[in-house]
Amino acid sequence: MHTSTIPCGSSFLQVGFARENGSGLGRRFPPPRRKPLLPRASAASDPLLVQAARGNPVSRPPAWMMRQAGRYMAAYRKLAEKHPSFRERSETVDLIVEISLQPWRAFGPDGVIIFSDILTPLPAFGVPFEIEEVKGPIIQSPICSEEGLKALHPIDFEKLNFVGDSLKILRQEVGDSAAVLGFVGAPWTIATYIVEGGTTRTYTTIKRMCHTAPHVLIALLSHLTRAISEYIIFQIKSGAQCIQIFDSWGGQLPPTVWEQWSKPYIEEIVSAVKKKYPEIPLVLYINGNGGLLERMTGTGVDVIGLDWTVDMADGRRRLGSEISVQGNVDPAYLFSPLPVLTDEIHRVVRCAGRRGHILNLGHGVLVKTPEEAVAHFFDVVRGLRYDSLFAESLTGELKPVA
Numbered sequence: 561m562h563t564s565t566i567p568c569g570s571s572f573l574q575v576g577f578a579r580e581n582g583s584g585l586g587r588r589f590p591p592p593r594r595k596p597l598l599p600r601a602s603a604a605s606d607p608l609l610v611q612a613a614r615g616n617p618v619s620r621p622p623a624w625m626m627r628q629a630g631r632y633m634a635a636y637r638k639l640a641e642k643h644p645s646f647r648e649r650s651e652t653v654d655l656i657v658e659i660s661l662q663p664w665r666a667f668g669p670d671g672v673i674i675f676s677d678i679l680t681p682l683p684a685f686g687v688p689f690e691i692e693e694v695k696g697p698i699i700q701s702p703i704c705s706e707e708g709l710k711a712l713h714p715i716d717f718e719k720l721n722f723v724g725d726s727l728k729i730l731r732q733e734v735g736d737s738a739a740v741l742g743f744v745g746a747p748w749t750i751a752t753y754i755v756e757g758g759t760t761r762t763y764t765t766i767k768r769m770c771h772t773a774p775h776v777l778i779a780l781l782s783h784l785t786r787a788i789s790e791y792i793i794f795q796i797k798s799g800a801q802c803i804q805i806f807d808s809w810g811g812q813l814p815p816t817v818w819e820q821w822s823k824p825y826i827e828e829i830v831s832a833v834k835k836k837y838p839e840i841p842l843v844l845y846i847n848g849n850g851g852l853l854e855r856m857t858g859t860g861v862d863v864i865g866l867d868w869t870v871d872m873a874d875g876r877r878r879l880g881s882e883i884s885v886q887g888n889v890d891p892a893y894l895f896s897p898l899p900v901l902t903d904e905i906h907r908v909v910r911c912a913g914r915r916g917h918i919l920n921l922g923h924g925v926l927v928k929t930p931e932e933a934v935a936h937f938f939d940v941v942r943g944l945r946y947d948s949l950f951a952e953s954l955t956g957e958l959k960p961v962a
Contacts, residue, residue: 624671627924678745811848868922
């Protein structure tokens with residue numbers, strides 16, 4: 561039988577951690593020293609993912625995947641043929657609900673994230689955009705001056721009813737068997753699109769603005785912070801049980817620059833949301849966050865998402881045991897032989913410890929990922945139990961569960 565040696569030492573794994581509400585196990589197919597992670601108040605009926613995010617004891621890690629719904633699924637590709645416009649697919653209630661539920665029906669993840677985009681709310685506060693098949697998002701009137709700021713206005717939720725209605729339906733469809741997740745982009749990341757006029761590899765325009773027009777950038781980021789805070793609260797009111805904040809391009813900044821131009825605005829969002837909904841877990845994910853981990857904890861979020869370039873054991877050491885973590889299997893492992901994928905899942909789970917961990921990929925599901933591998937990923941995690949997994953860790957060997 562295939563076995564592998566797991567590098568996480570037992571001395572580290574003892575920093576934590578063993579819950580579950582007992583529902584949804586089968587596939588519905590149809591730094592500095594910190595205080596230990598303390599359980600927070602939580603209803604016994606709350607989904608597994610919510611419990612783990614709060615740091616409550618669980619019997620296994622919950623799991624979902626970024627880009628969980630998408631082109632790797634045959635069902636999605638078939639639907640996209642009938643509805644080729646991404647804006648239509650992500651702004652029509654029936655299509656949003658159907659696409660969001662496709663991976664849940666097929667694989668039974670512990671989280672169902674709404675099918676949407678971080679740019680979806682932009683037109684609701686004065687920034688229209690289009691999405692071209694090759695170029696991606698295009699903003700015809702980038703904001704780089706005081707004159708451009710005049711186009712901005714308070715967020716109009718009448719233009720986002722499709723998001724609220726979709727979340728309400730998803731909560732009804734999923735029930736208590738999984739958590740419904742909403743998400744937003746962080747102000748800096750959204751600002752990169754608004755200032756650059758779309759996607760960029762260099763971020764030179766917005767980085768230059770930090771020095772040549774800081775008052776304009778501050779005004780833009782402040783407006784985005786208010787809008788995004790209200791958008792998160794809107795999603796929670798509509799049924800979202802957990803929110804992920806994507807600072808996708810925060811990792812393109814030097815750490816000291818991120819602390820000045822991104823972190824304060826995320827802190828403000830977290831503070832505003834926690835005043836109204838202190839029980840709702842907030843997750844912060846930054847692609848390329850290896851140089852930012854310790855700084856990320858200061859934002860006040862409940863969970864830090866790790867990308868796959870950070871070793872989970874190292875991430876845990878650096879973050880301490882007072883905050884939950886999410887991640888961080890390399891998406892490329894889903895192209896590997898299934899026993900290899902099993903071993904990597906086990907390794908990541910063991911390195912994360914017995915409490916405060918949501919299993920995920922270190923980035924989104926890649927195009928052409930085999931659906932069989934995605935199914936196997938969720939089958940493996942459903943079969944895990946911390947008690948048996950950590951008992952095996954004492955021997956230094958780990959046998960695949962599947």
